[in-house]
Amino acid sequence: MTRWLRLYLRSRRVPLATAVSIGAVALIWLAWLAFSDRSEVSEPLTILTVVLGLAPLIPTLAGDDDALESTAALPWPPRRALHLIACFVMVTAALAATRPTGAWFGPTWQVVRDCAGLTGLIGLGVALAGTRLAWQLPISWTALQVVLGGPEEDWRQVLYWLVQPADNRVAAVTAVLLFVGGVLAYALRSGPRVAAAEVTMGQ
Amino acid sequence: MMRIIRTELRRSNALTLALLITAVSVAALGTSVGLWREQWLRFTYNHATALFVLAPLAMAGGAMLGRRERRTRVEELIGSTGRPSWQRISPTAAAMMVAVAAAHLLVFAGGAIWVARNATYTPAGALFVPLTGVVVLTGAAWLGLAAGRAWPSLLVPPALAVVGLAMQVALAERTSDPTSRLGNLALVPQPQSYDWEAVTGRAVLGHLVLGAGLAAAGLLLAAAASWRPRAAAGAVLAGATAIAVIVPGTASARYYVDLDAQRLVCADGAPQVCVTAVHANRLPEVVAPARQALALLAKLPGAPKRAVEWRSDVVYVPGSDEPGGFRAAPGTVQFQLDQDGGDVDPQLVDSILNGAGTTYNGCPRIDEVAKYAAGAWVKGTDDLQPADGRIAYGDQFHAEISDTVGKLRSLPKAEQIRRVTALRDAAAACRTDLLPILTGGARP
Amino acid sequence: MIRAVSAHEVAPSMHAWDVDAENLTVKAGRRLAVNGLRLSLGTGVHGLLGPNGAGKTTLMRALSTVVKPAGGRLSLLGSDAADGRTLRGLRRRLGYLPQHFGFYPRFTVREYVEYMAWLREMPAAAIPGAVQRSIERVRLADRADSRLKSLSGGMLRRVGIAQAIVNDPALLLLDEPTVGLDPEQRVEFRTLLRELGADSCVVVSTHLVEDVVAACTDVVLIDGGALVFQGLPADLVRLGEHGGTGDSPAERGYTTLLNRHRSAS
Numbered sequence: 001m002t003r004w005l006r007l008y009l010r011s012r013r014v015p016l017a018t019a020v021s022i023g024a025v026a027l028i029w030l031a032w033l034a035f036s037d038r039s040e041v042s043e044p045l046t047i048l049t050v051v052l053g054l055a056p057l058i059p060t061l062a063g064d065d066d067a068l069e070s071t072a073a074l075p076w077p078p079r080r081a082l083h084l085i086a087c088f089v090m091v092t093a094a095l096a097a098t099r100p101t102g103a104w105f106g107p108t109w110q111v112v113r114d115c116a117g118l119t120g121l122i123g124l125g126v127a128l129a130g131t132r133l134a135w136q137l138p139i140s141w142t143a144l145q146v147v148l149g150g151p152e153e154d155w156r157q158v159l160y161w162l163v164q165p166a167d168n169r170v171a172a173v174t175a176v177l178l179f180v181g182g183v184l185a186y187a188l189r190s191g192p193r194v195a196a197a198e199v200t201m202g203q
Numbered sequence: 204m205m206r207i208i209r210t211e212l213r214r215s216n217a218l219t220l221a222l223l224i225t226a227v228s229v230a231a232l233g234t235s236v237g238l239w240r241e242q243w244l245r246f247t248y249n250h251a252t253a254l255f256v257l258a259p260l261a262m263a264g265g266a267m268l269g270r271r272e273r274r275t276r277v278e279e280l281i282g283s284t285g286r287p288s289w290q291r292i293s294p295t296a297a298a299m300m301v302a303v304a305a306a307h308l309l310v311f312a313g314g315a316i317w318v319a320r321n322a323t324y325t326p327a328g329a330l331f332v333p334l335t336g337v338v339v340l341t342g343a344a345w346l347g348l349a350a351g352r353a354w355p356s357l358l359v360p361p362a363l364a365v366v367g368l369a370m371q372v373a374l375a376e377r378t379s380d381p382t383s384r385l386g387n388l389a390l391v392p393q394p395q396s397y398d399w400e401a402v403t404g405r406a407v408l409g410h411l412v413l414g415a416g417l418a419a420a421g422l423l424l425a426a427a428a429s430w431r432p433r434a435a436a437g438a439v440l441a442g443a444t445a446i447a448v449i450v451p452g453t454a455s456a457r458y459y460v461d462l463d464a465q466r467l468v469c470a471d472g473a474p475q476v477c478v479t480a481v482h483a484n485r486l487p488e489v490v491a492p493a494r495q496a497l498a499l500l501a502k503l504p505g506a507p508k509r510a511v512e513w514r515s516d517v518v519y520v521p522g523s524d525e526p527g528g529f530r531a532a533p534g535t536v537q538f539q540l541d542q543d544g545g546d547v548d549p550q551l552v553d554s555i556l557n558g559a560g561t562t563y564n565g566c567p568r569i570d571e572v573a574k575y576a577a578g579a580w581v582k583g584t585d586d587l588q589p590a591d592g593r594i595a596y597g598d599q600f601h602a603e604i605s606d607t608v609g610k611l612r613s614l615p616k617a618e619q620i621r622r623v624t625a626l627r628d629a630a631a632a633c634r635t636d637l638l639p640i641l642t643g644g645a646r647p
Numbered sequence: 648m649i650r651a652v653s654a655h656e657v658a659p660s661m662h663a664w665d666v667d668a669e670n671l672t673v674k675a676g677r678r679l680a681v682n683g684l685r686l687s688l689g690t691g692v693h694g695l696l697g698p699n700g701a702g703k704t705t706l707m708r709a710l711s712t713v714v715k716p717a718g719g720r721l722s723l724l725g726s727d728a729a730d731g732r733t734l735r736g737l738r739r740r741l742g743y744l745p746q747h748f749g750f751y752p753r754f755t756v757r758e759y760v761e762y763m764a765w766l767r768e769m770p771a772a773a774i775p776g777a778v779q780r781s782i783e784r785v786r787l788a789d790r791a792d793s794r795l796k797s798l799s800g801g802m803l804r805r806v807g808i809a810q811a812i813v814n815d816p817a818l819l820l821l822d823e824p825t826v827g828l829d830p831e832q833r834v835e836f837r838t839l840l841r842e843l844g845a846d847s848c849v850v851v852s853t854h855l856v857e858d859v860v861a862a863c864t865d866v867v868l869i870d871g872g873a874l875v876f877q878g879l880p881a882d883l884v885r886l887g888e889h890g891g892t893g894d895s896p897a898e899r900g901y902t903t904l905l906n907r908h909r910s911a912s
Contacts, residue, residue, distance in 0.1 A: 020358060044372045048365055055361035132267070133219075135361035139263075140227050143256040143368050147391070148234055195796040197803055198752050201275050203357045206774075207765055214753040276749035280810075283711040284766040285738035291766065 012060040012083075018090070020056040025049055025094045032103040039102055044146045046095075046106040047162055050114050051142055053091040055135060058122060060087075062131045062191050064202055081187040088119040088179070107166040114162055117175030118142070120182025127185035130192050131203055207294040208301075215271070215295065217302035220264035224306040224340070227260065228253045232314060239314070241321040242398050242481060244464070247332040250311055254336055254390040255375075259367030261303055261340045262347035263360040268295060269351020269425065270359065289426035292348070296422060299344045304337045323483035324464050326401055335411045339390065342417025343367070349424035349436075381455040381520055384448050388413065392457055396519035398481045399464040402457065409451035416443020458518045465514045478512040482540050489551065493538065496555035499581050500536065503559065503624045507536040510555065513563040536560040556581050559623055561630035572600065573637035576607040577626050580619065611641055662725030664689050665818055665848035666710060670719035672872075673702075673709045680705035682872035683719070692844035694859030694866050694880070695852040696901060702872040703852045704746055707822045710850065711743040724817055739768050742816030744807045746823045746852075752796035756787055756806050759795055763810040781813040784839060786832075800827035808836070812843065819849045825858055837862035856897045860884060868904055875908045 009015065028049045032041050041049070061083065063069050070076065092115045095105045105111055118138050125134030142162060149160030157170040164171035211217065231253040232239070239246040272278055281291070311333040319325075347363055371390060378386035378393055386392065387409050395401075416439055423436035451457065469477040470486055476493040478486050493510040500506045538555045554562070558574030559581055578587040586604055611619055626640045666688040673681040680702040697703050708714045709721065712728055724740055726733040750759055760778045769777060782791050785805040790798065795806065804827050811819060825833050840862040843849050853859060859866055860880045868876040876883075880897070887893065887900030 017358075024362075045369070048369050048372065052362075052365045052369075055365060056358050058361065059357045132357065135263070135364070136223060136260075139361060139364045139368075140223065140256065140260060143259065143364075144227065144230055146368070146372070147252075147255050148231060195752065197796045197798060197800075200747070201749075201752070203274075204765070204771075206771075207762060210754065210758045210762065214751065214755075214758065271751065275751055276747060277751065278749065279708070279713055279745045280743065280748050280763070281766065282713040283738060283741060283743040284763070285735040285768050286766050287735075 011063055014060050017056045017060045021053045021091065022094055024052045024056070025091075028052065029098055029101075029103050029105075033101075036103070039104060041103060041105050043106060043163065046111065047114055047142060047146055049095065049105060050091065050111065050118060051139060053094060054087065054115070054118055054122060054138075057087045057091075058126065058134050059131050059203055061122075061126045061134075061186065062203065065199055066190055066194065067199070076190075077187040080190060081183050084119060084123050084183050084186050087122075088115055091115050091119075110166040113166070113172055113175040116179040117161060118178075120175075120178035120180065123182030123186035124178070126191055127182075127189045128192075130194075204294060208297050211294050211298035212301060215298060216264060216267055217298045220261065220299070220344075221302040221306040223260060223264070224257050224303065225310055227256055228307070228310040229313075231256065232310065240318065241484060243318060243322050243324065243326055243329045244395060244398060244401055244461075244481070246314055246318045246322075247329055248394055248402075250314060251332050251336050252391045252394075254339060255371050256368070257307070257340060258343040258390060259364040259371070261343040262350070262367050263364040265299060265344035265347025265349075265421075266351035266360040266363050267347075268299065269348040269353075270355035270357075272352065273355035287426075288428055289422075292352075292422075292425050296345055296348060296425070299348065300341045303340045303344050307337050307340055308333060321484060323468070324481040326461060326464065328401075328404070328407075331404075331407050332402065335407050335414060338411055338414030338418065340414075342414040342421060345418050345421030345425065347421070349421045352425055378454055382453050384451075384453055386454045387448050387451045387457075388444065393454060395458055397515060399461050399479060399514065400458040400518055401461040401464070403451070403459050406451040406457045409447045412443050412450070413447035416440055416447070419443075455518070455520050460516060460518060467511065475509045476511075477509070478540060479514055482512065485540060489540065492551040493555065496538075496552045496560075497536070499552075499556060499583075500560050502581060503620060503627060505624070507534050507560060509535045511535050511537055513537040513539045537563040539563050553578065553582065553587050557587060558630050559627040561627055566630065566633035572603050572607065573626060573641055574630065575604045576611065576641055577623050579604060579608045580611055580623055607638075607641060660725070662722070663687075664722075665724055666850070667722040668719065669721075671709070671716055671721050672718040673705050673714060674717045675702075675705045675714075679717070680872055681709065684869065684872060684874055686867065686874060686877070688848055688850065688865070688867075690844070690846065690848055691864035692840050692849045692851060692862055694863035695850055695869070696854075696856065696859060696866060697869045697875075698905065701870045703869065704822060705872075706869065707743075707745075707820050707850070707852050710818070711741060711820045712738060713743075713745075735768075739814070740817040741767070742811040742814060742819040744811040744821045744824055748807045750795050750803070750806070753794055755792050755794055756782060756798075756809070757791045759806065760810045760813050764813045767814045769814050777813050777815070781809040784812065785809045786835060801829060801832060804828060805832070808839075815847075817847050819843060819847055820852075821849065822852045823854070824851060825853065825855060833858065856883075856893075856901055857895065860897045868901070870905060870908055871912075876904050 028041075028045065032045070061080075092112050095111045095115070096108050098104045099108060121138040121141070122134055125137050129136075145160045145162045149156075149163040151163075151165055151168075152160050157164055157168060158174050161171040161174040228250070232249060235249050239249040272281070347360075350359060350363060374386065374389040375391055377383045378389045378391070380386065387406070390410075392406075420436040420440040420443075423432045423439065427433045427436065464479060464481040466480040467477040468480050468483040468486060469475050470490045472490075474494060474497050476486070476490045478489060497507065497510055536555060538551065556578040559577040562574060575587045586601055586608075611622065614622070622641055626637055629637055629640055664687045666686060668684055668686040671681055671684040671686070672679055682702070684702075684706065695703055695706070705714070709716055709728070710723065712723070712734060715729060721728040723737055726737050728734075728737070751762075754762065757778060760781060761774055764774045764778055765771075779788075779791075782788055785808050787802065787805055787809065790802060795803065798806065804824065808821065808824055811821060825836055828836060837858065840849060840851065844862075844864060851858070851863065860883065863880055866876070866878060866880050866883050867874070883900040883904070884896045885900070886903050887896035887898065891899030891901075891903035891906070893899040893902055
C-alpha cells in the first residue's frame with residue numbers, strides 16, 4: 001500500500017508541489033513577522049495566502065497520461081476524492097499551524113471555510129476544463145471578492161462568501177456546497193479527454 | 204506577418220484571455236452600476252479600477268502563452284530556423300495586445316453607450332483613461348509572456364496572478380496615506396470625492412509610462428538571447444517605475460477641480476434653481492423641493508431668491524474637515540446634491556432649511572443644535588431630518604432641538620423672527636457661538 | 648501545381664560538397680556523441696544507418712544547426728556551420744524534421760506549415776502556394792484544415808515532412824520520417840524522396856533498411872560517433888549475400904559491416 005502511495009505521489013510530482021505550497025505560505029508568514037507590527041494577518045492577505053497555498057497543488061490533480069491510468073484495475077474515484085481532500089487538509093493545517101506564533105492567519109474557522117470552498121472550486125475547474133485552465137475561476141472570483149466585497153446582506157453573501165465574517169451562516173453553507181460539489185465532480189471526472197497527439201506534451 | 208498574427212489570434216489563448224477579461228470587467232462594473240451610471244468621470248474611474256484584477260490575469264494569460272514553446276517541444280524545430288527571436292515573438296505579442304485591447308475597450312464602449320444617454324457633462328479627455336488601461340494591460344501580458352518563456356512550469360501562471368494581486372494589495376494600503384507617492388503605482392487609487400473632480404493629466408501620464416515600461420521590459424525579456432537585452436529591460440523597468448512614482452505627485456494631487464463640470468445649469472421659471480453641469484440630469488427632481496424651501500425661507504426678511512448647488516473650489520482630501528467651497532453670494536442659498544450612491548437627497552427641503560439656509564454656504568459646520576432648531580422653526584415642525592449622511596446624532600441631540608424650538612415658539616412672533624434672522628446672519632458670517640442667539644444668551 | 652524557379656536556384660553552386668564534415672565532434676549532454684566523423688555528401692538521397700546510441704540524431708541536429716559542433720570543421724552548403732554571421736542565410740535553405748517534432752496542437756495543418764514557412768523566411772507572397780504544394784505532395788490535401796491534435800501519428804509525420812519541404816530546401820534532413828506510415832504511404836514516400844533527391848541533398852536517418860535500399864542513392868553507416876561505411880546500397884546488399892544475421896540481404900550486409908567494424912576497433 002505504501003509502495004503504491006509513494007509511486008503515486010512521485011508520478012504526480014507531489015513532493016515538489018508540496019514544497020512550493022508550504023514554502024509560499026512560510027514566505028508570507030515570515031514577511032508579515034518581519035514587516036508588520038500586528039500579529040493577525042490582514043484579511044485580504046490571508047485569503048491570498050490560501051490561494052497561494054492551493055495553486056501549486058493544481059498540477060498534481062492530473063497525471064501525465066490519464067487515458068493510460070484509467071485502464072487500471074483499481075477504482076479511481078475514491079482515490080481522486082481523497083487526493084483533493086488531502087490538498088485541503090494540508091493547506092488548512094499549514095495556515096492553522098501559525099496560530100500560536102507571532103503572525104497568525106485570520107480566525108481559524110474562516111481559514112477552514114475559505115480553504116474548503118476554494119478547494120471545491122479548484123476541483124470543479126479541473127473536472128470541467130483540465131489542470132491548465134483550472135486556476136482561472138478560483139483566482140478571478142477571489143480577486144473580485146477581495147477588491148469589491150465586504151460584509152454584506154442577503155444574496156450578496158453568496159457572491160462574496162470569502163470575505164464574510166467567520167460566523168456568517170450563508171457563507172459557510174456556500175463554502176461547504178462548493179467543497180462537496182468540487183470533490184464529487186473531480187471524483188467522477190478528472191478532466192476533458194486528451195487527444196492522442198497531445199499526450200506526449202504533458203501539462 | 205499579418206497572416207501569422209491572425210493565426211495566433213485564432214489558435215492561441217488570446218481569445219480565451221479576452222473573454223476572461225471581458226467577463227471579469229463586466230462583473231466588476233455590474234456590482235457598482237449605481238455609482239457610475241450617470242457620470243463620465245465616475246465611469247472611467249470604475250472601469251479603470253477593474254485593472255486591479257485584470258492586470259494579474261493578463262500576466263497569467265501571457266505566461267500561459269509564453270510556456271507554449273517549451274511545453275509543445277517545438278524548440279528543436281525552431282532552433283533550425285533563421286528568424287531572430289524578436290521577430291519570432293512579434294506575432295504572439297501582437298495577438299495578445301489586440302486581444303487585451305479589444306476586450307478592455309469593448310467593455311468601455313458598452314458602458315459608454317449607457318452613460319452617454321444619462322450623462323450631462325462630457326469631459327474632454329475621457330478617452331485617455333481606458334487607453335492608458337490598454338497600455339498597462341498590454342504591459343502586464345507581455346511581462347507574463349517573458350515569464351512564461353523563462354519558466355515553463357505550469358505553476359507559473361497562477362503564481363503570477365496571485366503575486367500580482369498581493370503586490371496590488373500592498374500598494375493599495377499605501378494609497379490611503381495622502382502624502383505618499385508610492386501609491387501612484389496602485390491601479391486602484393482613491394476615488395474622487397465629488398463628481399466634479401477630474402484626474403490630472405500627470406496622474407494619467409504616470410500610469411501610461413508605467414504601462415509602457417512594463418511592455419518594453421516584457422518584450423526585451425521575451426526576445427532576449429544574451430544578458431544585454433535583459434539588463435536593458437531591467438533598466439527600462441526601473442526608469443519607468445521611477446517616473447510613474449515621482450511625476451504624478453502625491454496622492455492628494457491626483458485630482459483637480461474641473462471648472463467646466465461646475466458650470467451652473469438653471470431651470471426655467473422663478474425663483475431660479477441651479478445645479479452644476481455634471482448633475483444637470485437631476486435638475487427636474489430638484490426644482491420643486493428647492494422652490495418649496497425658498498418659499499418657506501421667505502418668512503424671514505432678506506430671504507434668498509435663488510437656490511444654487513454648492514460647489515467646492517478645492518479637491519477634498521479625505522479625513523480633512525475643511526470642505527472648501529464657494530461662499531454664498533447674497534440672496535442665494537446653497538444646497539448639496541452629492542449624496543453617496545448617486546441618488547438625489549430625499550430630504551432636500553430639510554437640508555436646505557437647516558440653519559435657516561446657511562449650512563452649505565462655505566463655513567465650517569459647528570453648533571448643529573442651533574442650526575437644526577432654526578431650520579425646524581422655519582419649517583414649522585419640532586425637528587429636522589436632513590439627510591446629513593455623515594453624522595448620526597443621538598436622542599439627546601434631538602431632544603435638545605425640540606426643547607429649543609419649543610422655547611423659541613413661546614416668544615412673541617416678532618422676537619422669533621428677529622432671533623432666527625440674527626442666527627442666520629451670524630451663521631452666514633461664519634460666527635461660531637450660535638445657540639445663545641436663539642435662547643437669548645442663557646445656555647440651558 | 649508548378650512554381651516559378653528563381654535565378655539563384657539554377658546558378659551553379661560554388662561549393663564542392665553540400666555537407667562536408669572533417670573530424671567533427673558534437674556533444675550530446677556531456678557525452679561526445681559524434682567523435683571524429685569525416686563525411687562528404689552531395690546531391691542525392693543519403694540513408695543514415697546505425698545502431699541506437701551511435702550518434703545519428705546528434706549528427707542530424709548538428710547538420711541542421713540546432714547544436715553547434717564542439718570541434719572539427721563542418722561546412723554546410725558552402726558556409727561554415729560555426730560562423731554566426733552566415734547562419735541565417737544558411738538556415739533559409741535548410742529543411743529539418745526532428746525525431747520527436749513539436750507542434751502547436753490547435754493549429755491546423757495549413758497554418759502550421761505556413762508558420763514554419765514564415766519561420767524559414769520564405770518571401771511572403773510565395774508562402775500560400777508553397778504550402779499548398781507541399782501539403783499536396785504528402786497527400787494531406789483533404790485534411791489541410793483540420794487541427795493537428797485530431798490527426799493520427801502517421802498523418803502527423805506527414806505534416807512534419809510537409810513543413811520540412813515547404814521552402815524547397817537545398818539541404819533536407821529527415822530523422823525517422825516513416826514512423827507510423829502504413830506500407831502504402833511508405834511506398835509513396837519513397838517516390839517523394841527520389842523526386843527530392845534529384846536536385847537537393849537529402850539525408851534520411853532511419854532504422855528501416857528496406858527504405859534505404861529502395862530510395863537512397865547512397866548509404867552512410869555510423870557507429871560510436873564515427874563513420875563505418877559510405878557507399879552504394881548495392882554494395883550493402885552484396886556484402887549481405889554471404890553471412891550476417893537478418894531477414895534480407897540488406898540487413899545481413901548491415902550486420903556484417905557492424906561486426907567487422909567492431910571487431911576491428
